[in-house]
Amino acid sequence: MHKIITITVNPALDKSTSAKNIVSDDKIRCASPVYEPGGGGINVSRAIKKLGGESCAWFLAGGPPGVKLQELLKEEEVDFWAVETRNWSRENLMVVDEAIGKQYRFGMPGSETYEEEWMQIINRLEKLEEVPEYVIASGSLPPGVPDDFYYQLAVIANKRNFKLIVDTSGAALLKAASESIFLLKPNQAELPALAEQDKVHPLAMEDVAMKVLEEGKCQVLVVSLGPRGAMLATKEKGISYVVPPSVKQGSAVGAGDSMVAGMVLGLQRGYDMEDVVRYGVAAGSAATITPGSELCRKADTEAIYQWLQQHK
Known part of the structure; x- marks a missing residue:
């Protein structure tokens, strides 16, 4: 049994390439594309592997992009469990303009995801015979996955006594924090929302962070x-x-x-x-x-x- 599990419900097949000069309306001739598995939790598992650790990446995968995701993870020797979805996994595109050294990143929305698909992750986590030490839930939620998905994971974490780490944003972050997470990792832009504020002056950031802890939203707060x-x-x-x-x-x-x-x-x-x-x-x-x-x-x-x- 893996002691570290990562969860990604909105994975992506990341495609990157480069061109010598990007201008509008012209046909842009690009270098051969490079494909990589992507999405928050998947990338965490890949980085864990690169750092000499082991984990198991749980994610949803559909269509040819989902098949390619799994092939790429096998090549990197990252353990995984994939839930097959009816709709295709999304693809992202990154293009580097070699003439000016700038990078253009095009992120696509996830496809509609059905309850019987994302619930397989919830059900499996609830019924695992051997409880992991750490579960990392990371990334955005695709259409069809409710805002309280990470909250549901937090309920299971507190019931089954494993440590949950959440790295997300928006409504998904706020709802997860209502169940007391072990560790939250917002960035500066996401911190005010955790404290139910529109914005936070840089000099008040420390007070806001302590307020989040005092309200029981997490045990550890790491602001990137x-x-x-x-x-x-x-x-x-x-x-x-x-x-x-x-x-x-x-x-x-x-x-x-x-x-x-x-x-x-x-x-x-x-x-x-x-x-x-x-x-x-x-x-x-x-x-x-x-x-x-x-x-x-x-x-x-x-x-x-x-x-x-x-x-x-």
Whole structure:
């Protein structure tokens, strides 16, 4: 039985390519496309594998894109369990304009998902004989999956005593937080909504984070700050920050998922919470070094983590 499970209900087949000059109305000749499995939880599982850990990715998959997703995960030796859906899984497109070095990302909406499909994940999680240590629910919800899907996972987590980590946004985040999550990872833009505010002044961010904890919405709050690292908030130790070294950025794609992967591995290894966030920030920073949609690399992650340890 896997001790770490990731859940993705809106996966994507990510296609990336490049062109020398992107202009409107002209036929753009592109390089041969590269295909990668994508979607929040799937990327977390892929990053966990790259960092030397093991997990099982649970996701919905339909049509030829869903078949390709599974083939790609087999190639990466990532364990998974896929629920077949009637409608095709979505495809995303990323194009790099080589002439100016800019990246264009086209995200497609998910297809209509039926109750008998997404409920298979709920039912299986409820009935697992061996309870996992950590479940990571990550990414957006496709049409047909209710806003309280992550809330339903939280109910199961509290009933079956495993630790749930949620990385999502909007109504799905707010409803999940009403059931008390082990760890939430909003970004700065998502934090105000957790505190039921429209916006938060940067100087008030720490007070808002502690308010979220006091209201019982989660036990641990990690607010991602982009290239400035992350803020950790716990009731026991209050607020602390992890600031990564400056690195030459290739692409920020996959940084958030790599960060979550690093944190869950840190938790599994028994790190204290500040080191958990340091390892997560190291993995997230490592992902920004890589080109395109490539996730973190283990060597880069370990090097940045050692730097963070030396600069506590």
